[in-house]
Amino acid sequence: MTEARSLAEAPGPRGHWFWGSIQERRHHPLQLFLDAHQQFGDLVRLRMGPAISLVSVASPELVKHVLVDNPTVYGKPPSLLASAAPLVGNGLFSSDGDFWKRQRRLMQPAFHKERLAGLTHLMVDSTQHMLSRWQARSSASEPLDLAAEMMRLTLAIVGRALFSTDVSGTADRVGQALAVALEGTNHRLLSLGLRAPDFVPTSRNRAFRDALSTLDSVVFDIIARRRAGETHGNDLLAMLMAAQDADTGERMTDQQLRDETMTLFLAGHETTANALAWMWHLLAQHPEVEARARAEVESTLQGRPPTFEDLPRLRYLTQIFEETLRLYPPAWIFARLAKKEDVLGGVRIPASPRVIVVTSPYVVHRNPRVWPEPERFDPDRFSPERSAERPRLAWLPFGAGQRLCIGNNFALMEAPLITASVLQRFRLRSVPGHAVRPEPLITLRPKGGLPMLVEPLHAQA
Numbered sequence: 497m498t499e500a501r502s503l504a505e506a507p508g509p510r511g512h513w514f515w516g517s518i519q520e521r522r523h524h525p526l527q528l529f530l531d532a533h534q535q536f537g538d539l540v541r542l543r544m545g546p547a548i549s550l551v552s553v554a555s556p557e558l559v560k561h562v563l564v565d566n567p568t569v570y571g572k573p574p575s576l577l578a579s580a581a582p583l584v585g586n587g588l589f590s591s592d593g594d595f596w597k598r599q600r601r602l603m604q605p606a607f608h609k610e611r612l613a614g615l616t617h618l619m620v621d622s623t624q625h626m627l628s629r630w631q632a633r634s635s636a637s638e639p640l641d642l643a644a645e646m647m648r649l650t651l652a653i654v655g656r657a658l659f660s661t662d663v664s665g666t667a668d669r670v671g672q673a674l675a676v677a678l679e680g681t682n683h684r685l686l687s688l689g690l691r692a693p694d695f696v697p698t699s700r701n702r703a704f705r706d707a708l709s710t711l712d713s714v715v716f717d718i719i720a721r722r723r724a725g726e727t728h729g730n731d732l733l734a735m736l737m738a739a740q741d742a743d744t745g746e747r748m749t750d751q752q753l754r755d756e757t758m759t760l761f762l763a764g765h766e767t768t769a770n771a772l773a774w775m776w777h778l779l780a781q782h783p784e785v786e787a788r789a790r791a792e793v794e795s796t797l798q799g800r801p802p803t804f805e806d807l808p809r810l811r812y813l814t815q816i817f818e819e820t821l822r823l824y825p826p827a828w829i830f831a832r833l834a835k836k837e838d839v840l841g842g843v844r845i846p847a848s849p850r851v852i853v854v855t856s857p858y859v860v861h862r863n864p865r866v867w868p869e870p871e872r873f874d875p876d877r878f879s880p881e882r883s884a885e886r887p888r889l890a891w892l893p894f895g896a897g898q899r900l901c902i903g904n905n906f907a908l909m910e911a912p913l914i915t916a917s918v919l920q921r922f923r924l925r926s927v928p929g930h931a932v933r934p935e936p937l938i939t940l941r942p943k944g945g946l947p948m949l950v951e952p953l954h955a956q957a
């Protein structure tokens with residue numbers, strides 16, 4: 497067996513003698529990772545100042561080693577979990593170990609396809625609401641921010657899926673509080689500790705605290721009313737409340753219900769909304785793809801609203817969404833720390849909080865060995881035949897292994913239903929002269945929103 501190399505010997509850009517690649521990481525992260533892999537191969541080391549190293553892996557084989565084959569070695573970084581904790585507490589995304597395992601077991605059944613089938617009508621209904629609002633606009637020549645529209649829509653959907661109410665009346669308040677809380681959490685995650693501590697009453701800290709308390713009061717109130725029998729619903733909250741640990745018979749406390757619903761609320765809308773926004777952008781750039789999508793919708797639905805049963809026949813719409821997730825994966829990077837020393841791609845990875853192993857779906861999805869002409873938008877890549885030829889982990893917008901997204905089926909159901917409903921009534925066009933660029937924060941968003949022209953296909957009935 498060949499000797500493993502030390503981390504210092506791993507390939508990667510030299511960067512600045514002291515700061516390494518920290519400036520590039522801050523200002524052009526996507527390019528930094530892409531260039532480094534193009535130049536140095538499937539495993540690269542990027543120095544972030546004198547103390548911290550990122551080890552980035554870009555091949556399906558190395559991704560499998562980290563995310564699938566060695567879950568006991570590679571865990572989520574505690575500092576990342578701590579940054580997310582004020583908002584999502586000890587929910588599924590941020591918990592770890594036995595507690596996480598128990599919660600995942602309790603929650604998994606709620607996300608099986610058959611259970612989710614019951615939610616499709618509310619996905620379509622919420623979309624029709626949005627479309628009626630679009631139809632009632634006085635002028636179609638005013639652009640609409642599709643990123644904001646998709647955010648509002650997916651928030652309404654996940655709210656109804658969780659609680660059976662559109663958190664009515666409070667929807668805007670909740671939406672605003674969520675936006676502030678999310679921005680605050682982004683800031684915590686990205687500032688790497690260089691921010692004012694929580695007790696300092698900066699305007700950002702105060703706004704963050706106020707947003708959290710608004711969200712808490714809405715969610716705890718919903719839980720209390722449900723427990724008191726004032727509300728009913730065959731929704732995710734009901735499933736979480738009924739879920740019982742097979743060994744101990746325990747159910748979730750109010751605090752756990754709060755943490756899990758807040759997690760689903762957040763994880764369940766922003767990612768999907770960004771992916772849908774990117775999809776509308778790509779469709780507007782590729783009229784031939786849009787025409788084929790429209791033809792599929794017309795021949796499958798013949799003017800009626802889509803249902804769960806239609807999903808297998810809306811195959812091309814699903815492929816469009818999958819190809820969008822390849823080019824613009826909303827969770828564009830995720831991190832792990834080795835809990836014990838390991839050898840990864842021939843390089844010794846120490847168990848140290850200063851060596852962060854990252855996987856970027858944005859980069860893996862552009863590996864030219866697996867994806868010829870990686871920048872080209874081509875939904876036919878996801879035909880069943882071509883998908884079968886690829887290594888499974890060549891495409892991982894939902895992560896992989898134990899911590900695979902629990903909501904992947906939810907998103908893969910929601911997206912084609914929304915797409916079909918919109919295509920039945922509207923045509924979306926790019927705004928001439930507006931450059932669309934990705935902004936890689938925690939999620940990959942269109943920078944500054946996505947203004948688009950929204951033209952009704954038919955005059956209002």
Ligand code: HEM
Pocket residue numbers: 588589590600654759760763764765767768771825826827830831893894895896898899900901902903904906907
């Ligand atoms: C296109 C849409 C979505 C994308 C791209 C996405 C992506 C991801 C990724 C990459 C992870 C794993 C992160 C890691 O391993 O570090 C994850 C986890 C998670 N996602 Fe999603 N997600 C989407 C939609 C949803 C939806 C709709 C829900 C819920 C309704 C959801 C709930 C969650 C939860 C709870 C976790 C944590 C799971 C665990 O650790 O056990 N996601 N998601």
